[in-house]
Amino acid sequence: MARRKANVNESSCVACGVCASQCPKGIISIFKGCYAVIDTESCVGCGICAKACPANAITVNEVQEVANGSK
Amino acid sequence: MAANNKKKHWYQYLWIWSIVYFSLGFFNILFAWLGMLDFIIPLIFAIFGGNKWFCNNMCGRGQLFWVLGRNLKCSRQKPAPNWMSSKWFRYGFLAFFMTMFGNMIFQTYLVFSGAESLRKAIKLFWTFKVPWKWAYSTSIFPDWVAQFSFGFYSLMLTSTLIGLIVMVLYKERTWCSFCPMGTMTQGICKLKAKK
Numbered sequence: 001m002a003r004r005k006a007n008v009n010e011s012s013c014v015a016c017g018v019c020a021s022q023c024p025k026g027i028i029s030i031f032k033g034c035y036a037v038i039d040t041e042s043c044v045g046c047g048i049c050a051k052a053c054p055a056n057a058i059t060v061n062e063v064q065e066v067a068n069g070s071k
Numbered sequence: 072m073a074a075n076n077k078k079k080h081w082y083q084y085l086w087i088w089s090i091v092y093f094s095l096g097f098f099n100i101l102f103a104w105l106g107m108l109d110f111i112i113p114l115i116f117a118i119f120g121g122n123k124w125f126c127n128n129m130c131g132r133g134q135l136f137w138v139l140g141r142n143l144k145c146s147r148q149k150p151a152p153n154w155m156s157s158k159w160f161r162y163g164f165l166a167f168f169m170t171m172f173g174n175m176i177f178q179t180y181l182v183f184s185g186a187e188s189l190r191k192a193i194k195l196f197w198t199f200k201v202p203w204k205w206a207y208s209t210s211i212f213p214d215w216v217a218q219f220s221f222g223f224y225s226l227m228l229t230s231t232l233i234g235l236i237v238m239v240l241y242k243e244r245t246w247c248s249f250c251p252m253g254t255m256t257q258g259i260c261k262l263k264a265k266k
Contacts, residue, residue, distance in 0.1 A: 016247035017127025033260025055156035
């Protein structure tokens with residue numbers, strides 16, 4: 001089953017934290033002031049973070065779930 | 072806004088500080104010194120904490136751009152060109168900014184040494200002189216203190232204006248993608264994270 005997940009391009013992330021402040025699930029953190037990290041497992045792919053990102057560093061992609069029992 | 076249901080903290084209202092800062096400097100330029108807080112606090116977080124907590128949570132300027140751009144719909148919310156957040160532009164802008172900062176310190180030194188007299192004007196975009204006489208007559212402080220104030224206020228106002236322009240044209244917080252303080256603190260954090 002395909003699901004939408006947000007993905008951070010670490011090299012273009014400026015670690016401003018706008019995505020983290022906007023994430024409705026509160027699952028984005030800024031790793032040691034270097035780049036944003038998204039808890040992909042909990043991501044619902046809403047794209048609010050991507051829309052807020054000033055550096056175009058977040059994209060929301062369809063990902064194929066591996067059939068390993070996780071939802 | 073999706074984050075509205077989260078608990079609000081006091082530091083989420085620091086956008087008010089941004090407005091207060093420029094208002095105070097309009098009446099008395101010496102208040103410009105308070106802007107040093109926005110330079111020192113992020114550096115303390117970066118150097119000692121190895122994080123960008125200031126940028127992430129308490130940058131009044133970033134918040135102001137958000138309030139104006141998102142809440143008051145003053146932003147086109149279009150993606151900014153990629154070069155604007157590219158490394159060469161970010162570090163180039165940082166270098167330019169530091170050069171202008173150094174130049175401002177030198178101007179302050181000239182007044183301190185008596186080689187130049189105090190100029191009661193602010194300079195926008197490092198080019199356009201705007202008379203600002205009303206904001207300073209005389210004080211208990213020596214003239215160089217006021218000269219620094221005029222220079223520093225100019226720098227703060229110029230960078231805010233640049234931020235407002237890119238806010239309108241692109242995303243709300245496009246300024247953050249090349250903010251010199253942001254670049255500097257991220258650079259420090261990256262160095263610290265490598266260790």
